[in-house]
Amino acid sequence: MSNLSEQQTDLQVQKGIRLAEDELVILIQSALDTGKYGDLEESQFRNLLRVSDTTDSVEVIKNFIRYQVGRDKKWGRGKGSLAEQIIEDIDGNIKKNAQIIAECCQSDYKPIWLELIRRYLGYGARHLKYLKDGKI
Template sequence: MNQSLNPHIALKIQQQIRLAEDDLVIYIEEALDNSDYLKTGKEKLEESQFRNLVQVADTTESPEVVKNFLCYQVGRDKKWGTNKNSLAAKIIKDIDSRLKEKARKIADISDDIDFKPILMELIRRYLGYGYRYLKYLNAIQDKKIELIGTPRSK
């Protein structure tokens, strides 16, 4: 975020980002639960692949770079999915719609706030929660644990 922001406004932005966390968790869990990504055998998406996406988001200030990396991953193999119901497509759609809308609403706190750094913070958190949830889903699939909650449905 802009270092020259009024401290009161910067605090308010951080509070709004924290208030958005429940929605971010829900969005990424819905994307994972409702996509066709989770496959058996070697086609299963591994946590390391998702972690690479999180690392890309952590090293850029550009949502387009994140989406570009996802497209690259889709081109490499089928683990992210290849159709409109794929995990990659759902993540890109969330970035372009739900996360962007939330970032704009948060940026409306003040006229001189750029929403892009807010969007990147939301993307980073969204993907981080996705990494955690993927770990959980893969453990269920590998029969290492039993389902402890009901996955969200469409």
């Protein structure tokens, strides 16, 4: 593939990711607003975000969430929990969006999936901050 067509593909992928952002924000806000969880601190959510930024594996991210659930109840447990909803979003809507973007751009979906997850979690950290400290 030529350099120019690689750049065009990258631009198409970035545009697809930007177009998916509204849905990502809505998904994570809904998870935080309706999911069952304890006194989850912003720093704990940011640790999850840091893990997502330092790995190229979706399974590592989900493993970290499950590890946190095993440590304490701040992420919630079982059906309806925040942890469960985040994993469902990662494996469901976020993955589906990544596959659609990849198909349109004729690209590999896994890096797109990771980028969407990172943005989703980043928006989650912001919304959690609002829920904890900034309610109007």
